Amino acid sequence: MNLTQFLFWLEHSPLGVFTRSLGAWSYGIVNLVHILGIVMLFGSILLLDLRLLGVWRSIPLAALSRPTVTLAMTGFFIAVASGIPMLAVKAGDYADNPFLLMKFPAIALALVNVWLLHRSGAWKAHRLRDLLPRERRRLALGASLSLAFWLTAITSGRMIGYW
Numbered sequence: 001m002n003l004t005q006f007l008f009w010l011e012h013s014p015l016g017v018f019t020r021s022l023g024a025w026s027y028g029i030v031n032l033v034h035i036l037g038i039v040m041l042f043g044s045i046l047l048l049d050l051r052l053l054g055v056w057r058s059i060p061l062a063a064l065s066r067p068t069v070t071l072a073m074t075g076f077f078i079a080v081a082s083g084i085p086m087l088a089v090k091a092g093d094y095a096d097n098p099f100l101l102m103k104f105p106a107i108a109l110a111l112v113n114v115w116l117l118h119r120s121g122a123w124k125a126h127r128l129r130d131l132l133p134r135e136r137r138r139l140a141l142g143a144s145l146s147l148a149f150w151l152t153a154i155t156s157g158r159m160i161g162y163w
């Protein structure tokens with residue numbers, strides 16, 4: 001099954017039929033939930049990434065990393081849980097939308113970057129002790145990539161509707 005076939009299958013799946021049957025307000029409400037999820041995800045990522053890039057050095061990184069990672073994960077799951085039914089409503093319409101083809105690879109790259117960052121020695125060390133300069137550089141690289149990937153995902157997500 002290629003992407004176009006998958007999108008048409010999703011539109012005619014029980015999820016697509018059910019979401020369309022919910023009435024005129026439902027898309028707007030699910031869209032609002034999607035935006036709240038994105039706000040929670042990107043707001044906390046922005047705070048953490050700026051700290052990793054050297055802003056607000058007086059705030060201990062370990063004090064900031066726990067709440068921002070928890071909020072970002074929660075926001076991500078809210079965005080996924082609301083995004084799938086939004087896609088199912090009219091998935092076929094997105095079949096030739098180039099921004100859809102940018103958004104999902106950008107999200108995938110952002111998740112790979114999170115995974116690599118979290119298994120790095122520098123990330124593990126930040127909870128235990130002050131970081132060495134090379135460890136700070138490693139985390140700053142991860143933060144730069146994170147901002148680039150998430151901003152690409154958000155920009156292409158917004159542009160999908162304008163294609």
Ligand code: HEM
Pocket residue numbers: 031034035038041076079080082083084086087088107150153154155157158159160161162
């Ligand atoms: C499985 C995950 C996701 C799916 C299936 C999904 C699907 C969608 C769909 C169908 C739309 C509506 C496009 C339109 O205007 O017609 C949308 C909007 C959007 N998505 Fe997602 N999305 C997902 C995750 C995310 C994530 C993680 C982010 C943030 C990084 C994101 C950012 C956005 C943005 C910024 C919009 C525009 C919202 C608006 O202006 O109303 N999405 N998404």
